[in-house]
Amino acid sequence: MKWGALLREPAIILLIAALAVAGILVAVYGLHFGLEFNGGVRIPITLQKPVDQLVMSDIVNTIKTRATKYGMMQVDVTGVGNSEVYVDIPMVDPATIQDIENILQEQGNFEGIVDGKVAVTGADMMPGSIIESPPTLQGTDVQWAVTFAITQQAATNFANVVYGKSNYPVYMFLDRPENSIVIIKRSDLFYGNVTITEAEAVQILEKAADKQNDSIPVFIEDDFELENSTIAALNTTKKNAIISQDADPLVISALEKMNYNIINETPDDMRPVFYTNSQGEVSVDSWGAVNLLSAPVLSPDITEGRINQFYEINGIAQGSTYDEKEASATAETKKLKSILTGGALPVRITVGTPTTIQPSLGAQFLQYSAIGVFISAFAVSFAILLRYKEPRIVIPIVLTLFIEMIITLALVGSVLGTIDLGVMAGVIGAAGNSVNDQIVITDELLKGKKESADETKGIKAGIAKAFFIVLVGALTSTVALLPLLFSGLVDITGFAISQMLDVIISIAITRPAFAKFMEKIFEK
Amino acid sequence: MEIPNLYELKNYKFLILLPTILILLSLYFIFVVKIPTGLDLRGGTLLTITTNSSFDQNTLQNALKTQLGVHDVSISSATNPTGTTVQIEIEQNPYIASGETDMLNFYTQEDNVNTLQYDISRYTSDLQGGNLTASDEADENSSLIADQAQLPQATKSMYSAADSVIADYTPFVGKIDRSNFTDTTSLESLLANASSNSKEAYKNKIISIIGSQMQIGQFSLEDVSPSLSQFFVSQTINVLIWSFILTSIVVIVIFRSFVPSVAVFLGAATDIVIALGGMGLFQIPLDLPSIAALLMLIGYSMDTDLLLTIRVLKRTEGMPKQRAYEAMKTGLMMTVAAVIGFSVLFVLANLTQISTYYEISAVAIFGLVGDVFATWCTNAVIILWEVERKTKGANK
Numbered sequence: 049m050k051w052g053a054l055l056r057e058p059a060i061i062l063l064i065a066a067l068a069v070a071g072i073l074v075a076v077y078g079l080h081f082g083l084e085f086n087g088g089v090r091i092p093i094t095l096q097k098p099v100d101q102l103v104m105s106d107i108v109n110t111i112k113t114r115a116t117k118y119g120m121m122q123v124d125v126t127g128v129g130n131s132e133v134y135v136d137i138p139m140v141d142p143a144t145i146q147d148i149e150n151i152l153q154e155q156g157n158f159e160g161i162v163d164g165k166v167a168v169t170g171a172d173m174m175p176g177s178i179i180e181s182p183p184t185l186q187g188t189d190v191q192w193a194v195t196f197a198i199t200q201q202a203a204t205n206f207a208n209v210v211y212g213k214s215n216y217p218v219y220m221f222l223d224r225p226e227n228s229i230v231i232i233k234r235s236d237l238f239y240g241n242v243t244i245t246e247a248e249a250v251q252i253l254e255k256a257a258d259k260q261n262d263s264i265p266v267f268i269e270d271d272f273e274l275e276n277s278t279i280a281a282l283n284t285t286k287k288n289a290i291i292s293q294d295a296d297p298l299v300i301s302a303l304e305k306m307n308y309n310i311i312n313e314t315p316d317d318m319r320p321v322f323y324t325n326s327q328g329e330v331s332v333d334s335w336g337a338v339n340l341l342s343a344p345v346l347s348p349d350i351t352e353g354r355i356n357q358f359y360e361i362n363g364i365a366q367g368s369t370y371d372e373k374e375a376s377a378t379a380e381t382k383k384l385k386s387i388l389t390g391g392a393l394p395v396r397i398t399v400g401t402p403t404t405i406q407p408s409l410g411a412q413f414l415q416y417s418a419i420g421v422f423i424s425a426f427a428v429s430f431a432i433l434l435r436y437k438e439p440r441i442v443i444p445i446v447l448t449l450f451i452e453m454i455i456t457l458a459l460v461g462s463v464l465g466t467i468d469l470g471v472m473a474g475v476i477g478a479a480g481n482s483v484n485d486q487i488v489i490t491d492e493l494l495k496g497k498k499e500s501a502d503e504t505k506g507i508k509a510g511i512a513k514a515f516f517i518v519l520v521g522a523l524t525s526t527v528a529l530l531p532l533l534f535s536g537l538v539d540i541t542g543f544a545i546s547q548m549l550d551v552i553i554s555i556a557i558t559r560p561a562f563a564k565f566m567e568k569i570f571e572k
Numbered sequence: 573m574e575i576p577n578l579y580e581l582k583n584y585k586f587l588i589l590l591p592t593i594l595i596l597l598s599l600y601f602i603f604v605v606k607i608p609t610g611l612d613l614r615g616g617t618l619l620t621i622t623t624n625s626s627f628d629q630n631t632l633q634n635a636l637k638t639q640l641g642v643h644d645v646s647i648s649s650a651t652n653p654t655g656t657t658v659q660i661e662i663e664q665n666p667y668i669a670s671g672e673t674d675m676l677n678f679y680t681q682e683d684n685v686n687t688l689q690y691d692i693s694r695y696t697s698d699l700q701g702g703n704l705t706a707s708d709e710a711d712e713n714s715s716l717i718a719d720q721a722q723l724p725q726a727t728k729s730m731y732s733a734a735d736s737v738i739a740d741y742t743p744f745v746g747k748i749d750r751s752n753f754t755d756t757t758s759l760e761s762l763l764a765n766a767s768s769n770s771k772e773a774y775k776n777k778i779i780s781i782i783g784s785q786m787q788i789g790q791f792s793l794e795d796v797s798p799s800l801s802q803f804f805v806s807q808t809i810n811v812l813i814w815s816f817i818l819t820s821i822v823v824i825v826i827f828r829s830f831v832p833s834v835a836v837f838l839g840a841a842t843d844i845v846i847a848l849g850g851m852g853l854f855q856i857p858l859d860l861p862s863i864a865a866l867l868m869l870i871g872y873s874m875d876t877d878l879l880l881t882i883r884v885l886k887r888t889e890g891m892p893k894q895r896a897y898e899a900m901k902t903g904l905m906m907t908v909a910a911v912i913g914f915s916v917l918f919v920l921a922n923l924t925q926i927s928t929y930y931e932i933s934a935v936a937i938f939g940l941v942g943d944v945f946a947t948w949c950t951n952a953v954i955i956l957w958e959v960e961r962k963t964k965g966a967n968k
Contacts, residue, residue: 084792092795092796092797092800094672094676094797094799094800096676096679096680128800128803129803129807131799131803132799132800132803149768153761153764153765153768171757174686174689174690174693175682175686175689175690175756175757176683176686176687176690177686177690197690197693197694200693356697357693357694357697358693358694358697396679396760398672398675398676398764398767399764399767399768399771400672400771400795400797400800401617401668401771401772401774401775401793401795401797402775402793402795403792403793403794403795404791404792404793405792405793406790406791406792408790409620409622409790409791409792410792412622412654412790412924413924413926416920416924416926417926417929419920420916420917420920420921420929423916423920424912424913424914424916424917425913427912427913427915427916428909428910428912428913430912431905431908431909431912432905432909435905469926469928469929470861470864470928472929473861473864473865473928473929473932474864476913476914476917476932477865477868477932477936479913480872480909480910480913480914480936481871481872481875481910483906483909483910483913484872484875484876484906484909484910485875487902487905487906487909488875488879488902488906491901491902491905495898499889513882513887516878516882517875517878517879517882520826520874520878521871521874521875521878522871523822524819524822524823524870524871524874525868525870525871525874527815527818527819527821527822528815528818528819528867528868528870528871529815529864529867529868529871530814530815530818531810531811531812531814531815531818532811532815532864532867535807535808535810535811536807537804537807537808537811537860539612539860540860540861540863540864543861543864543868543932544864547868547871551871
């Protein structure tokens with residue numbers, strides 16, 4: 049056989065390229081294994097009622113955000129059907145499980161502060177009263193609104209606090225930090241188009257963050273040397289120093305020496321969002337560093353002292369086209385609802401018993417699976433050797449089998465998901481199909497060779513006949529498994545993914561290469 | 573050893589009796605003996621434990637039954653070079669299961685109370701505002717009266733639902749006093765905590781009972797709640813229906829001829845029925861992995877059916893019976909190779925107690941054995957009969 053000619057065949061080049069791509073993907077992204085192999089905990093969550101896809105993705109994102117906020121970056125959240133969610137954590141220690149369960153059950157603490165006084169809190173909300181209104185068209189503008197109701201007792205307090213504060217902003221915080229100071233970089237303070245002086249900017253921020261008996265002093269990181277003594281003196285009342293992740297390590301170490309607990313925030317969160325109101329005054333709309341999320345302005349009619357339980361927060365959506373305005377309105381109402389509910393999930397949940405797999409047992413499962421794959425493949429190879437008695441036929445069959453498995457596992461493990469028991473079982477199942485196809489090709493080829501006067505033509509004809517069987521078989525296998533892929537049965541979706549992917553790889557890449565290889569073997 | 577050409581026999585059509593007998597036997601095992609339902613579809617807890625200590629299976633089973641208050645506990649174990657792997661399946665605890673249902677009922681009742689309280693406040697506020705028309709005022713007034721009349725009953729129902737939840741969880745976390753939790757939000761939080769604490773306590777209890785009977789090395793614990801298992805059942809039915817519809821469409825489009833389509837379809841159905849019969853005979857549970865394996869069998873079945881149909885109907889070389897025989901030799905090799913592969917997996921699954929591999933390999937082996945009879949004893953006979961019929965038709 050001419051190896052040089054074989055290597056120039058497009059089918060063989062494609063096969064080598066596919067192997068190279070698989071190798072690159074694994075090198076770049078690494079191989080990811082599922083819970084069953086890595087060990088960890090899966091917490092099943094039942095939703096109070098079935099939800100649509102939009103709400104489900106909202107729930108999944110909220111849980112992910114909460115977990116990330118608490119430093120649990122590796123938490124994996126998956127919606128299962130329309131009323132279940134899986135939360136996977138790659139750890140099994142009871143403290144982490146408890147933390148996750150707390151995160152799932154807990155809500156944030158909402159506070160609406162007007163002129164330094166708490167006007168309304170999350171506890172004041174009447175349950176189920178926070179409702180997003182659909183965006184409404186007013187001329188060319190799109191208005192958004194969120195309505196809510198507070199308890200009678202809270203309504204009295206609200207009326208007192210906002211009395212005479214017409215056009216004052218209500219600074220809405222979700223988990224406002226207590227006993228804290230903020231050290232901000234000058235570049236973060238003046239990020240964007242800010243036309244005020246540094247002193248004015250700091251004053252605006254301190255005023256916005258201020259709460260009766262708990263101010264949040266703001267310092268400029270660049271002037272740390274100058275402010276050093278003032279900051280040190282504050283550590284009797286202030287415990288936390290909120291500072292950018294990109295802060296100077298010397299400043300952080302100095303703060304730690306002053307006994308401050310460092311709270312790192314992203315540069316994005318450190319940057320306040322200023323705006324100029326209708327009277328031309330600059331104010332702050334949001335500031336992630338202190339969890340100030342929004343600052344709607346009080347309309348005059350609710351600052352006259354009348355006790356009212358029902359309120360509406362509304363505004364005009366940003367954007368140039370109607371679609372942009374509508375999207376902005378929807379995003380705004382969603383954000384406000386989330387703030388008012390304290391970041392609660394859109395439906396109530398019941399947390400189920402966590403499924404636990406110890407990492408050492410997972411590693412053992414993986415080891416056994418790898419052994420299973422190899423022994424299965426070798427046993428099949430031996431059977432084929434007995435049938436054909438020609439190593440030159442058996443070697444390409446076995447090689448194709450392993451190449452398919454490698455490409456499938458590399459793709460699934462690096463970019464398409466994680467390798468779990470279902471994926472491994474799918475790969476083993478597909479290996480059976482693969483051997484079947486290759487036996488069909490080999491038998492047809494041998495038959496064609498034997499029956500045709502022109503051996504080369506006979507071989508080609510045999511391969512063509514075999515390919516019809518192979519293609520139809522592949523199509524049917526894929527179609528039969530397709531519903532499983534879209535079923536939401538995530539426990540077994542890996543099986544469908546790996547089987548179908550293996551079939552696609554085999555049809556597009558390995559079968560043509562195998563056929564070409566066999567053709568060359570028998571070519572004279 | 574060469575396999576004889578069965579199709580050259582005078583009464584080769586009687587071959588069809590073999591799969592018929594197998595199908596009847598399978599139906600007996602499916603409907604009379606019955607296939608057990610697996611953890612995914614009936615809910616419960618599955619523990620896989622590795623241990624180096626010996627234990628008495630009956631004592632452990634009884635301890636789990638009596639101390640957990642459940643009826644169905646199954647234990648299987650296998651010894652491998654690294655020690656003993658034990659698999660324990662415990663049916664869904666009735667209290668935990670009913671706690672979940674009662675909790676959802678509590679949420680519904682709580683929603684009713686919240687809605688009534690909100691509406692009462694809204695109507696009161698509107699009526700006090702004095703900006704309503706006379707007819708609106710009359711409407712809101714009557715709504716207010718109706719809601720006020722409903723609220724005590726709704727509140728009572730909510731507390732009764734809360735008491736049901738408390739009764740469910742008391743065996744696990746002791747007495748729960750709700751008297752200080754007067755508003756809906758704090759009551760909800762109390763019950764949600766009781767729910768997660770109870771599940772944790774139940775899980776710890778299971779492990780402690782097992783730990784008292786054997787030394788626990790590594791373990792995994794999987795729990796499927798009743799609602800999750802209900803979801804699995806409904807989705808499984810959907811998957812099977814859609815798979816059936818889509819595969820039928822593909823077969824009809826490809827063959828565009830009645831007899832071969834029916835034969836191919838019958839072949840796949842026979843494989844699945846025989847696989848299900850094997851599951852009933854050996855009590856292999858119907859679970860998500862075994863269902864996935866059943867779907868996989870459609871692909872395997874199709875390979876051999878196509879091989880037979882295309883070689884006999886679309887080829888011209890030699891006699892049809894000879895072509896069918898040649899196809900059978902290739903097909904049997906295919907099946908033998910696949911059976912060998914899955915048998916290795918089956919042995920490994922038995923040694924390691926990995927249920928996913930066990931179910932998939934067992935179903936595949938039964939299905940593949942069934943495929944030999946379905947393809948070479950049923951389909952081959954139908955296809956050869958079709959060829960003979962066409963030949964006779966042509967001769968006339």
